[in-house]
Amino acid sequence: MTDGKDFIEYDGDDAVKFIQNRLPREMKGKYTFDEINYIIDTVYDFYDEKGFLDEETDEDSVVNIDEDEIVAYVLKCMQKDRINNFTQDEVAFIIQGELAYCDSIGIFE
Secondary structure (H helix, E strand, O other): OOOOOOOOOOOHHHHHHHHHHHOOHHHOOOOOHHHHHHHHHHHHHHHHHHOOOOOOOOOOOOOOOOHHHHHHHHHHHHHHOOOOOOOHHHHHHHHHHHHHHHHHOOOOO
């Protein structure tokens, strides 16, 4: 990286724990590690489909992340996979937590 930072490593276990700690009180303990991890994996499938993870992407390019579009994508995948125990708002909270985790480790810098 041009700013001299060490390579940022995304840790899936830490991401899930981070998200679980940020969830609203009524959602705490409601979903398993695997359920939250499924949503994270689906978010990264979305990023991949959009080309956000392409190695050829210019580091200086700006990527606009539309949370509503991600939520809709995750809900569509959940419906296809017959996972129906999340509401739209709950998926949005988990995605917001994942984005906050990425921000906390400096991925968006």
